[in-house]
Amino acid sequence: MGHCGGQHLERPSVLSRLGWCESYGYEGPAVPAWTKPLTVPDSKTPACLKMGADRLIARREVYLREKTLWRMLYETAGRAEEILGVNIEALDLAARGPETGWDVHEYRHSALTHLGEQGASLLMLMAKSRHKKPENVRR
Template identity: 55%
Template sequence: MPNTVRAYAAGVGKTASRLGEHRPLTAVADDEIGEALEVLWGGAAVNTWNARRAAVLSWLAWCRERGHTAPAVPAWAKRLAAPDSQTPARSRTAIDRLIARRNVGVREKTLYRLLYETAARAHEFRHSALTHLGEAGASLLMLMAKSRHKKPENLRRYFKPSPQAIAGITSLLAPRTSG
């Protein structure tokens, strides 16, 4: 229960602060709710994004149940699925919102989608490169220098050693046989 209260307080409190705490809900547009979520938690982990979004959805539903006019969370600020091994989870970006608009031509939408997918692939290469460097024996300090991370815990999300690499390092602990 305390964790739920803390999660709701974080989600609703920060969203309300972002929108203007004394501003009436009737003056808030749906897209403003989505933009606040994106600004506050767009780069957060999937679970954080979903928890904050759910808290705001619940709060807005509570307001409507009590007869208040309240905005909705827009469809583009959707719930994210847990990432699988191939596809990194991402929240919707300004480019995705632009692509969803009706007054943007097909040619522009195609260009924006291509730019977005190219950026996503480049980020995936960052993960792969750091993992390969780590498996090849690069030290933590070298990986941090290469990735420009200041804290080891931030680097951890990029370094995903394979089971073979873990088995290889574990084999160093095996007793040596004389032969």
């Protein structure tokens, strides 16, 4: 499943189970009244396949500086302005991205999506993405 921090998806299941327990006379743990479901923000940024990113970076006809940029975007899940702000003279700062058909934000989003699919915690994803609110971590 391509979501991260799935606790917002589990809440209805837990409440359903508690309702079933109550209707059949079983005692279950109480869910605090103040709990509420988290809204899932819409993400328009698609995640690239990890294999696609690896193949793209492995292409021989691609210059090293582009490969470096792509790898940094993917591995760090950094924002384009963060990565391109790094003082490395060989990076193409004017173009602000590679000619791959993928937007630089898609690399960031892909890295976070793959970490989530591998079971990274919401806290880890927030730290990696530098989001301050859990609802801003997409998928």
